Every structure is written in structure tokens, then in C-alpha cells.
Amino acid sequence: MVEMISNGEIEKISLTKFTEDAYLNYAMYVIHDRALPHIGDGLKPVQRRIIYAMSELRLAADAKFTKSARTIGDVIGKFHPHGDAACYEAMVLMAQSFTYRYPLVDGQGNWGSPDDPKSYAAMRYTESRLTRYSELLLEELKRGTVDWVTNFDGTMDEPLILPARVPNILLNGGSGIAVGMATDIPPHNLRELVSACVLLLEKPKSTLNDIREHIKGPDFPTGAEIISTDEEINQIYQTGKGSIRTRAIYSKENTNIVITALPYQVSGAKVLEQIATQMQAKSLPMVVDLRDESDHENPTRIVIIPRSNRVDIDALMSHLFASTDLERSHRVNFNMIGINGRPGVRPLLELLKEWLKFRLSRVTRRLEFRLDKILDRLHILEGLMIVYLNIDAIIKIIRTEDHPKQALIKKYKLSDRQTDAILDLRLRQLAKLEETRIKGEIDELNAEKVIIEKQLKSRDRLKTLVKKELINDAKKFGDARLSSIVTREEACAFKEEDLISTEAITVVLSENGWIRAARGHEVKVEELSYRSGDTFLQAVRGKTNQNAVFLDSSGRAYTVATHTLASARSQGEPLSGRFNPPPDTFFTGLALGDQEDKFVVSSDAGYGFIVTLGDMITKNKAGKSLLSVPQGGITNQPSAITDEQHEFIAAFSNEGRLLTFPVAALPRLGKGKGIKIMNIPKARLVDRLEFMSHLCVFSEIDRLIVMSGKRNLNLGVEDLEHYRGERARRGLKLPRGFQKVDKVIVKRGAS
Numbered sequence: 001m002v003e004m005i006s007n008g009e010i011e012k013i014s015l016t017k018f019t020e021d022a023y024l025n026y027a028m029y030v031i032h033d034r035a036l037p038h039i040g041d042g043l044k045p046v047q048r049r050i051i052y053a054m055s056e057l058r059l060a061a062d063a064k065f066t067k068s069a070r071t072i073g074d075v076i077g078k079f080h081p082h083g084d085a086a087c088y089e090a091m092v093l094m095a096q097s098f099t100y101r102y103p104l105v106d107g108q109g110n111w112g113s114p115d116d117p118k119s120y121a122a123m124r125y126t127e128s129r130l131t132r133y134s135e136l137l138l139e140e141l142k143r144g145t146v147d148w149v150t151n152f153d154g155t156m157d158e159p160l161i162l163p164a165r166v167p168n169i170l171l172n173g174g175s176g177i178a179v180g181m182a183t184d185i186p187p188h189n190l191r192e193l194v195s196a197c198v199l200l201l202e203k204p205k206s207t208l209n210d211i212r213e214h215i216k217g218p219d220f221p222t223g224a225e226i227i228s229t230d231e232e233i234n235q236i237y238q239t240g241k242g243s244i245r246t247r248a249i250y251s252k253e254n255t256n257i258v259i260t261a262l263p264y265q266v267s268g269a270k271v272l273e274q275i276a277t278q279m280q281a282k283s284l285p286m287v288v289d290l291r292d293e294s295d296h297e298n299p300t301r302i303v304i305i306p307r308s309n310r311v312d313i314d315a316l317m318s319h320l321f322a323s324t325d326l327e328r329s330h331r332v333n334f335n336m337i338g339i340n341g342r343p344g345v346r347p348l349l350e351l352l353k354e355w356l357k358f359r360l361s362r363v364t365r366r367l368e369f370r371l372d373k374i375l376d377r378l379h380i381l382e383g384l385m386i387v388y389l390n391i392d393a394i395i396k397i398i399r400t401e402d403h404p405k406q407a408l409i410k411k412y413k414l415s416d417r418q419t420d421a422i423l424d425l426r427l428r429q430l431a432k433l434e435e436t437r438i439k440g441e442i443d444e445l446n447a448e449k450v451i452i453e454k455q456l457k458s459r460d461r462l463k464t465l466v467k468k469e470l471i472n473d474a475k476k477f478g479d480a481r482l483s484s485i486v487t488r489e490e491a492c493a494f495k496e497e498d499l500i501s502t503e504a505i506t507v508v509l510s511e512n513g514w515i516r517a518a519r520g521h522e523v524k525v526e527e528l529s530y531r532s533g534d535t536f537l538q539a540v541r542g543k544t545n546q547n548a549v550f551l552d553s554s555g556r557a558y559t560v561a562t563h564t565l566a567s568a569r570s571q572g573e574p575l576s577g578r579f580n581p582p583p584d585t586f587f588t589g590l591a592l593g594d595q596e597d598k599f600v601v602s603s604d605a606g607y608g609f610i611v612t613l614g615d616m617i618t619k620n621k622a623g624k625s626l627l628s629v630p631q632g633g634i635t636n637q638p639s640a641i642t643d644e645q646h647e648f649i650a651a652f653s654n655e656g657r658l659l660t661f662p663v664a665a666l667p668r669l670g671k672g673k674g675i676k677i678m679n680i681p682k683a684r685l686v687d688r689l690e691f692m693s694h695l696c697v698f699s700e701i702d703r704l705i706v707m708s709g710k711r712n713l714n715l716g717v718e719d720l721e722h723y724r725g726e727r728a729r730r731g732l733k734l735p736r737g738f739q740k741v742d743k744v745i746v747k748r749g750a751s
Contacts, residue, residue: 035178037185038337039351040358041137041162042169044176046090048162049079051104054130055138065108065127072123081152088123095128098299099265100172101187101221102477106131114222114262114299115269133477136165144369145362163362165473167193167355169336173218181343183335186218186244186264189481193352194474200352201463208237208349215348216485217244218332220264222300223482224248227327233485237348240334247488248326250317255309257317259302263328268292268300274324275304283494284319286311321491356466363466364456371452374445376417381442383418387425388435394422502543505562508572509538509550513587516572517544517565531571538637542592549592549616550575552585553634555603555627557616562592580622589637591616598641600649600666601626602677604691605633609674610641610666628673632686639697650704650720651678651731652694656739658723659731663697666727676728694744706734707743 037044043051053074059066072088080087093099095107098114109126112119120126130138145163150156170193173185195214199206217226217233224246226233236242246263248271262268272292278284289305304320306313321327335345339358346354387394394408401407405419414422455461506523508516512534518525525539542548544563551557558579566573575587591599595614602608607630618624627635641647647663659678667675677692684690698704704720706713713735715723723732734741 035176036181036183036335036337036343037169037174037176038161039169039339039346039354040362041164042167042172042174043137043162044090044174046075046080046082046087047094047104049158050075050087050091050094051130051134051137051162052141052159053079054105054128055134055141059129061106061130061132061135063129065106065129068107068123068126068128071128078156079151079158084123089118091123091128092120093117098221101219101482102133102168102171102190103131104134104137104172105129115267117265136473136477137162137168139163139165140362140366143366144372145365163366165359165469166190166477167197167352169355170351178343181335182333184331184333185336186330186332187220188215189219189478191474191478192216192219192481194470194478196352197356197470198467200356201467204353206349208234208347211349211352212237216481218330218483219481220246220483222264222266223261224263224266225261225488226483226485227488228485229487230485236332240332240345240347240351242332243329244332245327245329246483247321247491252313253303255306257304257306257313259304259326260298260300262300263325264330266325266328268294268302271325272302275320278323284316286316315494318489318491319494322493327491359466360462363462363469367452367456367462371449371456374449374452378442378445378449379415380418380421381438381445383414383421384425384438385435385442386412386414386418387422388438398423502545505542505544506568507540507542507548507562507565507590507592508536508568509587509590510534510572511537513575514572515548515550515560515565515575516568516570517562518568523568528568529571537587538589540590540592546592546594547613547617548590549613549638550579550587550590551601551626551635551638552581552587552623553629554582554585555625555629555635556581556585556623557618557626558621558623559617559619578621588635591638591640593640598644598668599638600641600663600695600697601638602636602674602692602695603627603629603633604636604680604693605630605685606651606676606678606680606692607674608636608666608677608695609669609672610644610663611669611671615670624671626671628671630673630682630685632688633691636692636695639695641697643699647697647699648720648724649677649727650694650696650698650723650744651692652706652734652741652744653678653680653731654691654693654740656734656741657731658734659725659729660720660723661725661727679728679730694741696744696746698746699748701749703747705745705747706738706741707745708738708740709742711737713738 035044041048050071054071057066057071057074059071068088068091072084072091075087076082076084091105092111095103095105095111096117097103099117105128107126107128110121111126140163141159147160148157149160151158169185170188171190173187175184176182192215196211199210199214212234217228226244227247228245232242233244236244248259248263249261250257250259262271272290275284275287275290279287279290286307287304288307291303293301293303306316333345334347334351335343337343339354390412397407397411398404405423408414408419408422455465503519504521506518506521506525508518508525508528510530512531514531514534521541526536528536530536542562546562547559548562549557549559558575560578591613593613595612595617597613598610599613600608601611611626616624616626629635641663644663648660649663649666651659677695680690680692696704700717704715706715725731
């Protein structure tokens with residue numbers, strides 16, 4: 001329990017309720033008095049007080065610069081009893097042209113830089129005054145447009161809100177973190193917003209799509225590209241939440257890349273550091289140098305120097321967009337305090353309508369205030385006219401009566417204010433010309449009174465007045481859009497293989513599963529040295545930026561990047577050290593190429609199918625199940641396909657049979673057993689009496705050299721036609737002496 005004194009009595013409440021109430025009060029204080037801007041003027045309390053204090057110090061745009069410490073002293077001494085450092089920082093942000101789309105403070109001295117917005121000088125060194133744009137927030141302040149409240153110590157009044165003539169809430173945006181909520185409002189373009197407001201005044205039933213014809217999207221002061229799609233921006237404006245993606249702008253100068261605009265709130269120094277880190281880590285071998293040439297005339301100029309003119313600049317920048325702050329996503333949350341004093345997230349259409357409601361109410365109060373002034377002045381002028389019509393009598397009363405005021409009121413039925421004005425007249429104002437001036441003033445005030453009364457009585461006239469004022473303000477303070485909205489491809493960082501040089505390579509696999517890579521394609525693999533008891537099995541040509549896929553006897557596929565393989569100068573390394581194959585299995589073949597390359601994979605049971613290298617690739621050390629091998633069978637070496645429609649399969653059995661048929665007869669699968677290529681009786685396969693010993697792919701102009709011991713058999717086009725048959729047949733016998741086929745070589749385009 002907590003004891004509290006209320007009205008002189010001790011009141012006991014539970015600790016839970018006391019804590020809840022205290023935290024709720026604190027939360028509401030943070031929301032209203034610190035973190036969230038008001039929809040009317042788009043300012044937080046500290047910002048509003050800084051602007052008002054500067055106006056009271058007469059620091060208008062045409063005034064002399066004054067020390068910032070003087071302004072901050074007035075702010076914290078009269079209106080905002082908080083830390084001077086935080087107050088000064090709020091003032092600095094309003095002066096930074098790279099933070100505010102339309103700065104409110106004109107600063108002289110060091111006010112920070114885009115690289116480090118908080119590198120500004122202390123307030124005793126800087127000077128400041130208001131910008132001309134701030135007139136739009138202050139111009140109508142003393143015209144009865146806003147309510148006033150006493151300051152924290154009750155010694156003076158301050159405005160509850162500023163009577164903004166434009167929707168500053170969207171023009172400069174802002175961010176803040178309250179208790180349980182936050183706000184992130186991006187800046188927009190003045191001309192676009194005014195155009196949308198004019199449309200809503202003319203056609204109140206306009207939809208968001210109508211508004212989007214005028215408001216294309218946010219407009220950031222740094223001028224980077226907005227690459228969010230129109231659908232994404234539309235979704236943000238529909239819900240009041242989302243994210244906007246921005247990207248740096250670059251151009252090509254000779255062979256160099258020059259970045260001329262960075263995303264909003266991105267530090268050029270940090271971008272340079274991020275790129276330099278990648279260069280040091282050798283992740284950007286195509287970049288040789290990096291320079292920062294930013295200066296006063298070119299606030300952003302980062303130069304990236306590629307290694308040569310053969311570097312794909314667009315691909316390089318796509319990588320940098322994906323891996324550095326050259327591309328940034330900005331959170332959007334239209335959370336603000338509304339006219340009713342309650343915080344909430346507002347979609348764009350609702351936000352603009354509520355601001356126009358606020359603006360119409362300010363203009364109404366301004367007109368009413370002016371009308372009251374006119375009526376009061378006309379009332380006094382009517383009394384003064386009585387003086388000129390009865391000047392001698394009034395002078396006599398003033399000279400002879402002991403109480404002239406009461407006498408004047410009684411005789412001419414004047415009011416107190418009229419009588420006081422008459423008694424305050426100077427003798428020089430009794431001239432004939434003064435009477436003429438008063439009559440002219442009465443006529444002018446009456447004419448103005450008629451106009452104001454018509455505007456107050458007619459909603460349409462009031463809207464027309466607001467519309468004209470908005471258009472004039474847009475002409476005076478508006479400018480062209482800085483952030484272009486464009487469609488760009490998704491940024492993509494380089495993969496590891498993209499950073500590898502594309503050199504020719506020959507991958508060599510031994511019988512015992514040892515692997516190595518030799519530079520070039522003219523390698524005599526049979527002459528390489530092998531470990532004792534080991535010998536050559538298979539060699540495949542490719543490039544260093546490709547993946548090699550190995551097949552084991554059970555039909556599982558394993559992948560390794562070829563540039564990581566041991567050099568052929570050594571005896572290589574065992575594949576069992578890189579992978580975890582099942583027990584009692586061994587490696588039977590390998591494939592090398594690009595992901596789209598096609599291969600025929602098969603088992604010596606006579607089954608197989610077509611598969612792409614991409615379908616065989618896996619990162620799993622235990623491999624990937626690719627080919628289902630029947631009992632008693634093992635996998636064969638994969639065979640590459642170059643022209644699926646014009647190539648043929650040559651299947652050899654260990655009994656000296658050969659069957660050829662078109663490659664197109666095989667299906668394309670991702671994995672599985674495949675279909676029958678050659679008819680191998682199951683019983684003979686289990687006992688390893690008969691199996692498909694070799695499979696190769698050849699074209700119509702190729703020759704096959706069949707090797708059996710020391711004998712070679714040359715099979716030309718006509719010879720191979722003899723063995724042509726339908727898929728799944730046993731094939732025809734080869735000539736005598738070739739019942740055991742040791743090796744088959746395809747002579748490409750041989751005559």
C-alpha cells in the first residue's frame with residue numbers, strides 16, 4: 001500500500017494502482033510534450049518553443065544573426081525547462097538542410113555535416129536566425145488564431161500551437177520514440193502537397209488515387225532515388241505504415257564511378273568505410289581505389305575506381321547497393337497528435353483532410369478576430385464623427401463641465417470607449433482634413449467588413465480563400481522535387497563464385513576418391529602421379545568459377561567449388577575428408593559446368609534420366625539423394641548433353657552389347673530411378689553377371705572409339721546406325737574380341 005495526502009487527508013491506495021497511474025501519466029507526458037508532433041504545425045513542443053522564442057527575440061530572416069546560446073537561454077529559461085544540450089540539438093536539426101526538407105532555422109557557423117550530423121559546434125560559437133519559410137508558421141500567430149497557455153512558472157504566455165499555413169507535418173516530417181509508440185514521417189514536396197490540398201478543397205470526395213496524381217511520394221533533402229514500387233508507396237499511404245527504399249545516384253566518368261547523392265541520413269564516411277572494408281577483405285577485387293572528393297560545391301562526390309574498363313559497373317553497383325548503405329530502407333509511421341489531442345496513425349487522405357480542417361479553423365478564427373477589430377474600430381470612429389459634427393458644443397462641455405465624460409455620454413449617448421477616445425484626442429486632430437480621413441477609413445473598414453462577413457457565412461468562400469493562400473505560399477516557397485521515383489532491379493550482392501577469376505581448369509578424380517585440379521585443359525591426366533595402389537578414374541574440363549558434382553556408388557550427389565580444390569602438383573585430397581558418404585560406398589564419377597548444363601545420370605542396372613547440374617548441387621556434407629540405384633547396381637559416370645534434340649545415347653553392357661537411341665527418349669527429372677535405358681535382367685544384375693558398363697552421348701557426326709585391352713574399334717556414322725534401336729532393348733553384339741569394353745572415347749566431329 002502507498003499513502004498519499006489528498007485534501008489534507010491521508011489516502012491509501014494499492015502499489016499496483018499507484019504504479020499504473022504514475023506510468024500512464026509519464027507515458028502521456030512523453031507522448032504529448034516530447035516525442036510526437038502535432039498535426040497542425042508538425043512540431044514537437046521543444047521545436048515550437050524554439051521557433052516562438054526566436055520570433056520574440058525578433059530573429060526574423062532579415063535580422064542580424066544572434067548567438068545561438070542567447071536563443072537557447074531564452075528557450076530553457078522561459079518556456080522549456082530541460083537540458084540545454086538536448087534543446088540545442090533540436091535547434092541544430094531544424095537548421096540542417098540535409099535533415100530538413102525546408103529548414104526553419106538559418107544557421108551561421110558549423111552546424112554539422114551529412115557525414116556526421118552531430119559534429120556541430122557548441123552553441124556559444126554558432127549564430128542563428130529564422131528562415132523565410134518559418135514565416136508560414138508564425139505569420140498569423142498574433143491574429144487570434146491559436147490558444148495561449150501560461151509557461152511552466154506562470155510568468156508569461158506561450159502558444160499552444162503555431163498557426164501553420166502549410167502542412168508542415170508532412171513537409172519536414174520527423175521521428176520520435178514515445179512510450180509504447182513511435183513516429184517516422186518522411187519529408188515531402190511543398191508544391192505536391194499544396195496541389196493535393198487544393199484538390200481536396202475543390203473536390204472533398206477525392207480518393208487516394210486522385211491524391212496520388214499530385215503526391216508521387218516522399219521527397220528527401222539529399223536527393224537520392226526512391227526505388228519503392230508504386231504499389232508499395234500506395235500501401236504506405238493507405239495504411240500510414242510501411243517502408244520506403246532509397247538508393248544513391250551514380251554516374252560514369254570515363255572508367256570511374258562517381259556517386260553524387262546518398263540516401264537520406266546516410267553518412268558518406270560510413271559508406272567509404274564499408275567499401276574499404278570489403279576491399280581489404282578482398283571481396284571487391286574489381287575495385288582498385290576509392291576517393292572522397294566531396295567539397296563545398298559538391299557536397300557528395302565519392303569516386304570508385306574499377307580495376308579495368310572490362311568491369312561490369314552496373315553489376316558492381318548492384319553489389320554495393322546490397323552490401324552497403326548506398327541503398328537504405330526508411331521506416332514510415334504516420335503517428336501524430338491529432339486535432340482532438342489524441343495520438344494515432346493516419347493514412348494520407350485522412351491526414352490531409354484533418355490538416356485542412358485545422359487550417360480552415362485557423363482562418364475562421366483569424367477572420368473573426370479581424371472582424372472584431374473592425375467592429376471595435378468602427379465603433380470608435382462613429383464616436384469621433386460625432387465630435388466633428390458637434391465640435392463646438394463638445395469643446396464647451398469639456399471646458400465647462402466638472403465631469404465631462406458623463407456629460408458627453410448622457411447628451412450624445414456615447415459608450416465608454418467612444419468617450420475615452422474623444423477625450424484622448426489631440427488638438428491637431430480636430431482639423432478638417434482629419435474628418436475626411438476618418439470618413440475614408442470608415443468606408444474602407446465597412447467594405448472589408450462586408451467581405452469578411454460573406455467569407456464567414458459561406459463555406460465555399462472560406463475554402464476559396466484558403467486555396468488562394470496555399471497557392472501563393474507554394475509559389476513563394478515551393479521548389480522542384482529532389483528525389484526522383486524510379487523503377488530499379490533488385491540489388492544483388494556478389495556470390496563467392498562471382499568474385500573468382502574464370503580460368504580454365506581440369507578436375508581429376510582417382511579410383512580411390514582422391515581429387516585435384518590442374519590449370520588449363522591441355523593436361524595429360526594419365527601421366528600425373530597417383531598414390532600407391534591408386535589410379536586415374538575420370539577427368540572433366542571446366543572453369544574455376546564453376547561447381548563440381550561428385551556421384552557415389554549409391555546415387556548420392558556432393559558439391560564442391562572447384563577453386564577450392566587442391567592443385568594437381570600434389571596428389572590431391574580425399575573426398576571423404578570433405579563429405580560424409582554412407583559406409584561401403586565409393587565415388588564413381590563427376591560432372592562440371594554451369595547450373596543450366598544438362599547431363600545423363602544412370603546406374604549400371606540400365607536406368608537413367610536427364611538432369612541439370614543445378615538439380616545436383618547441394619551444400620549438405622552428407623550429399624543429396626539423386627539417383628535411386630536398384631539392388632546390385634552402382635552409378636555410372638555422368639555424360640554431358642550439348643544438343644538434346646540432335647544427340648544420341650550409346651549404352652554398352654559388360655557382355656559386349658551396344659544399343660544407341662536418341663537422347664530425347666529420356667525424361668528430364670530432378671531425382672529418382674529414371675526409366676530403362678538398356679534391358680539388364682534383374683537376376684543377372686544381382687549376381688553382377690550382366691550390367692551396363694558404359695554410357696556416353698554422341699552426335700550424328702561423332703565417332704566412337706571402343707577400347708578392349710590392346711584392341712580399338714572405330715565406329716563411324718554408318719556403323720553406329722547398325723546398333724540403332726528402341727530404348728530399353730538389350731542391344732546388338734559388338735564384333736568378336738570386344739566382349740569386355742574397357743573404355744569408350746567420343747571423337748567429336750571426326751571424319
